[in-house]
Amino acid sequence: MSAAASVPPSGVPVLSALLDRRSTAALVEPGPDAAEVELLLQAAATAPDHGRLRPWRLVVIDGDARARFADALEDGGLSRTPELSNGIRQKLRAKAFVAPTLIAVVAAPRPAKVERWEQVASAACTAYAMVLAAHGLGLGAMWKSVPFRTGPLLADLLDMEPDDELLGWVLVGTPADPSATVGRGAAELAGIAFRLDDEGRLLPH
Numbered sequence: 001m002s003a004a005a006s007v008p009p010s011g012v013p014v015l016s017a018l019l020d021r022r023s024t025a026a027l028v029e030p031g032p033d034a035a036e037v038e039l040l041l042q043a044a045a046t047a048p049d050h051g052r053l054r055p056w057r058l059v060v061i062d063g064d065a066r067a068r069f070a071d072a073l074e075d076g077g078l079s080r081t082p083e084l085s086n087g088i089r090q091k092l093r094a095k096a097f098v099a100p101t102l103i104a105v106v107a108a109p110r111p112a113k114v115e116r117w118e119q120v121a122s123a124a125c126t127a128y129a130m131v132l133a134a135h136g137l138g139l140g141a142m143w144k145s146v147p148f149r150t151g152p153l154l155a156d157l158l159d160m161e162p163d164d165e166l167l168g169w170v171l172v173g174t175p176a177d178p179s180a181t182v183g184r185g186a187a188e189l190a191g192i193a194f195r196l197d198d199e200g201r202l203l204p205h
């Protein structure tokens with residue numbers, strides 16, 4: 001591709017969404033309405049999916065249900081580290097209340113010829129699709145996670161099988177301060193993008 005082509009073309013909505021999106025951590029009411037939640041889920045369900053296995057489960061959590069999710073996050077933390085301090089327990093609980101709506105993403109690999117890692121990758125794409133879709137709807141969003149992938153209460157709450165994994169959740173709401181984002185600046189390609197030349201050498205893109 002020529003250098004000129006690396007300038008983001010304007011007027012291409014999908015490219016604008018990809019290039020302009022920034023995560024927003026501080027999200028307040030109003031959250032997405034029912035039609036918007038439906039669109040986010042529809043977007044998630046377009047994730048690339050080898051074998052059409054739909055190896056994921058998406059769980060919308062809002063309103064008072066967030067307290068149940070807070071219980072499950074605390075329980076998950078305790079399952080991993082039984083001697084968690086009260087402060088850390090409260091921090092885990094607080095994660096459930098930082099946005100009006102959370103959509104949890106569970107990778108649910110199916111017994112199939114498609115490798116497990118492909119199925120987990122597919123599930124991860126659903127989260128990115130929702131973050132992008134939220135941006136397209138003019139909402140703020142951010143993908144969040146915890147350093148454990150299940151626990152008895154989480155498994156129960158999210159209907160997880162033993163091989164399932166919580167890949168985190170997407171926060172959705174209205175940015176408290178539209179100018180405050182936590183993401184990167186312009187995409188920096190140095191060190192991550194290369195070109196394979198015809199002699200088998202990797203060259204910086």
Ligand SMILES: Cc1cc2nc3c(=O)[nH]c(=O)nc-3n(C[C@H](O)[C@H](O)[C@H](O)COP(=O)(O)O)c2cc1C
Nearest residue numbers: 021022023024142143144145146167168182183184
């Ligand atoms: C699987 C996954 C989990 C993440 N979990 C967190 C998290 O718990 N806390 C956090 O600050 N950022 C987390 N991030 C990163 C943010 O979602 C976001 O990508 C980052 O802040 C950069 O912002 P940007 O997406 O606008 O470039 C996570 C990203 C991924 C892919």
